[in-house]
Amino acid sequence: MALAATGSIDLASEVSEATAKELRAAGINWAYSPVGDVNSDPRNPVIANISDASNVARHVRAVSAALTSGRVAPSAKHFPGHGNTHVDSHLSLPSILVDKSALKATEVVPFEAVVRDGIASIMTGHMALPLVTGDDTPCSLSRTITTDLLREELGYTGVIVTDCLEMEAVAEKYGSEGGAVLSLQAGADIAMICHTFRRHVGAIKATYAAVGEGRLSMDALKTSGARIAAMKDKFAGNWGDVFIPFDADLAAKLKEDHRLLSARAYAASLSHIPNTRPFTPLSKAGPAVLFTPRMENINPAVDDPEGQLRDAAGRLRNTAGPSFLALAASIAKRAPVVEHVVYAPGEEISGTLGDNLRGAASVIFVTRNGFERGAWQVEHLRRVIEVVRGESGLQKMVAVSSCGPYDLLAAGKLKVPGIATYEFTIPALEAAAAAVYGEMDISGTIPVTMAVPDNV
CATH class of the missing domain: 3.40.50.10090 (Rossmann fold)
Structure with missing residues (x-):
């Protein structure tokens, strides 16, 4: 939202290019960015950046292109859109009551734009769309969203990764391990579990069991593996490219080189x-x-x-x-x-x-x-x-x-x-x-719709 507030697509690109350089210097070649959510609910506590879908799309495309040019794989999130809710999916499952036509007219617009650009990866979100899917299944676990909408209708061919399956929106009802299997059944290529080792192990065991029992297709997993390998070839290279000694001097130089850019961006926001x-x-x-x-x-x-x-x-x-x-x-x-x-x-x-x-x-x-x-x-x-x-x-x-x-x-x-x-x-x-204290002008513009509620 800060970059959006500057009103400058060029600045968003500059910052993203600098970010890619620093990430590469630290050995990181995949970023869970940009955020493609359209902020249409002022009570949204955690994410989304702009209220206008076309403006979100312009920023998402700029950030994605800059990261890609810096050999860092971008990941637009949180498909099909987490902006129209005030429920934090870290804590519980949001339910967004929009039909498919409304969803495609607003929330999906930024994602459709980067799909056309061939973005390396897209992250699915933990929100329910009962008017689209017919039930309260989180989108990250829904084949209707992951495969029917993203893969088939939008024609996306890159890597699909879920948001973290330890978030309560999934973990409370399905468990992280069960959520991993369901997300792969839905068509995701990567089931993300961020923090807990026992859940990592549990998800792997649950996936093996699902394959053995015929609930998960080995052919589908091989197709996912091919997508992941293609992304790794493009952005990670070989093991020799990855396991290079950390260059502290380079990292420090990049940080200093980008210090003025950072200050300019924060001031403009x-x-x-x-x-x-x-x-x-x-x-x-x-x-x-x-x-x-x-x-x-x-x-x-x-x-x-x-x-x-x-x-x-x-x-x-x-x-x-x-x-x-x-x-x-x-x-x-x-x-x-x-x-x-x-x-x-x-x-x-x-x-x-x-x-x-x-x-x-x-x-x-x-x-x-x-x-x-x-x-x-x-x-x-x-x-x-x-x-x-x-x-x-x-x-x-x-x-x-x-x-x-x-x-x-x-x-x-x-x-x-x-x-x-x-x-x-x-x-x-x-x-x-x-x-x-008056040492710089305040020149940014809030990029979301602001309206004072009647009850404050």
């Missing part, structure tokens, strides 16, 4: 939230108060607020934590004093914090996936506004959505400026810090 208060750069003349939300389990694969996933040094592994600390450090370069508040549901603002808010020269309030599932974040923003209240108080505030821009749909009614970064990565938030 920053966007005003429509219908919020006009933005005025914050003052560096006094103390700053930064609010960031407590760590939450947004993606079970990488986020763990309860501390069960830790790195080698014993630090909590959560994708948001280091980024928010980096944001605080970036603000500290601009304001003489920074108070970093990690807020949580139901907390009141009183005492010293209330005094500090009223005395601050700038207040930055950050949300992360705060629309619907994290509505408590907007409630806390209301509390902060109540404390700083008044025209002068609102002028020293800015709200930053660090994931989907929908977080701040209510910001227009809350009368504070809103800025979207689209990511809670360190460079995205460092760009936001520079922007809120």
